[in-house]
Amino acid sequence: MRLILLGAPGAGKGTQAEMLIKLYDIPCISTGNIFREHISNNTDLGKQAKAFMDEGKLVPDSLVIELVKSRITQDDCKNGMIFDGFPRTIPQAEALDATLADLNIPIDYVVNVEVPDELIVERMAGRTVCPSCGASYHKVSKKEKLAGTCDLCNSKLVQRDDDKEETVKRRLEIYHAQTEPLIAHYKLQGKVLDIDGVGTVDEVRARVKQALGVN
Ligand SMILES: [Zn+2]
16 A cells, blocks of 8 residues: 655644554655665765755755655565655655656555644644653643643743744645645545544544545
């Protein structure tokens, strides 16, 4: 089974990816991990990628695709794979399509987890963490006993920069502008499974399985 997982940041893709990894015994392919592996092994591709990163530049798509190709031709991808966080743009999707066509392993489905922006902002912006012990809280689903104070160690709770409302909204804007067009791209190929991502983790998991025809 070869899958692409799409959904806005904060839509709960990671949790569904974990389920799909076990269900199909396939690895999750993330470009971040591929980059790190090549850079730490000091491969030619890794050196090229690092040169761009050291200059604060984006790694060009042609190189990203080479790195992805090196990963998906490894043994553990024989049952398939799940792409999470890649492709992010139409040019990347087109390059991936062409590479998979060359290898004769086309994508089976694109799982598109849909959650309204307002709910994502509420989920993310409600989170706080304890800087001392790492405990996490949420103003709706896991409230601390004394406002702003860690239940476990009494430290003052903080909001991570990534969870701040402005940051979440900016990431959502980028998602809508760059990545959402991929849904239309793959709909033309008849591969998109739209999943309602509102509800508990179990509810969403059940919908994903149903869409894939798994009990
Ligand atoms: Zn604490």
